[in-house]
């Protein structure tokens with residue numbers, strides 16, 4: 235809708251779909267190479283999230299076909315929970331619509347990814363997206379739809395019952411894309427996806443030829459993730475106002491206990507006493523100023539426990555190490571983690587692995603592989619907090635030069651990932667995250683330093699042992715001839731025993 239002022243200036247508002255249509259580079263759809271990569275990434279991400287919802291071992295198949303004049307189709311199939319038929323149009327045809335806005339770790343964040351891919355497909359090839367999906371209580375439905383950009387609504391072309399053998403979803407998008415340039419990145423992304431989701435199996439076919447069959451490194455499903463209530467320290471006026479709208483009839487103390495995690499009767503009584511609030515005042519009677527004071531007090535009070543971690547799903551030590559050694563040729567690998575901690579009331583865990591091996595690029599500082607909520611981040615690596623921390627560390631202290639190529643795999647999981655842009659590639663600098671990343675990486679540096687020290691020491695010992703045993707053999711030969719004996723006594727055992735004693739000291 236537009237409005238012209240007498241001055242001749244026109245004011246208008248645009249829909250979210252129109253905004254992302256105009257600014258598609260912000261969401262990772264800036265050029266044909268990035269667009270193919272982002273399409274695969276968004277579809278795979280959704281598939282893995284859905285398999286997690288269904289609590290199944292993910293089987294994700296990607297099938298890419300090169301067509302004429304740089305057109306391609308990307309088809310991604312999964313065995314996830316499927317999409318209820320009444321939700322398909324909005325989930326795939328409306329920007330900022332989704333099922334992942336709750337307080338729990340999810341790969342998806344914005345309700346934007348797949349619709350951006352659909353939008354990019356339709357503006358570059360004028361083709362609709364095809365969605366074939368089946369949930370537990372349906373036989374299967376097939377939709378073809380466009381996005382009505384001006385109104386941010388789906389434009390459904392076809393909608394029919396269509397049998398699908400298994401529960402899950404298949405999405406097919408035709409788009410203009412440079413597959414030749416994107417292929418290497420896509421393969422790296424999929425390989426790394428099996429590092430961060432080790433129980434998933436992923437296949438990639440390009441023009442009917444198999445390019446990758448990877449994964450299945452772990453035989454255990456991660457524990458279920460449970461959404462949690464907001465932590466009091468994460469509250470701002472907007473959230474508080476909405477909670478009050480929902481629970482206006484409750485007294486303040488009931489409201490606190492029911493609406494937030496980590497507030498029980500005792501904690502609420504302590505908080506209210508300390509802040510001098512009346513526990514029995516009914517929420518709907520609070521003035522705007524009083525609510526503002528309450529929001530401020532909730533954020534500042536330091537008597538609340540750390541946020542809940544049941545809403546998080548770190549990879550874990552054995553799965554992380556096992557997946558890395560399955561995907562890469564690794565000489566040694568060590569794990570460290572920090573958390574659960576919080577940033578602005580959002581719980582987070584940082585876990586990382588340091589590994590050496592010839593598969594990694596050689597450089598003065600370790601090569602960094604970044605992951606957020608189990609998603610590999612491949613673009614904009616120089617830009618984020620994780621890279622900044624890595625560069626701050628004085629790596630020469632840990633004798634990295636003698637290890638050969640070194641890599642660090644770092645995974646941040648949180649109910650909220652502080653992405654710098656809608657393309658979800660690099661992380662903003664949050665002091666708490668920066669601090670714990672620094673600690674984890676330093677711990678890994680020390681572990682690597684110890685391994686290097688040990689191998690330097692054992693190389694020195696070996697050299698000493700060789701020299702010693704040479705001299706001892708000479709002494710034995712000399713003493714044998716002095717004593718006029720024929721047989722030279724063996725000395726190897728003696729040397730070994732001597733060095734065993736030495737190294738145990």
Ligand SMILES: Nc1ncnc2c1ncn2[C@@H]1O[C@H](COP(=O)(O)OP(=O)(O)OP(=O)(O)O)[C@@H](O)[C@H]1O
Pocket residue numbers: 276279280281284312314315316317325326331332333334341342343344345346347348349350403
């Ligand atoms: N393969 C799938 N299986 C089940 N549900 C899906 C699938 N793909 C998409 N969805 C549903 O469609 C919604 C919209 O997906 P979309 O990728 O646009 O957003 P998102 O994943 O919520 O967040 P993000 O913008 O970060 O990707 C999802 O929240 C999910 O509910």
Ligand SMILES: [Mg+2]
Pocket residue numbers: 276279280342343346347348
């Ligand atoms: Mg998504």
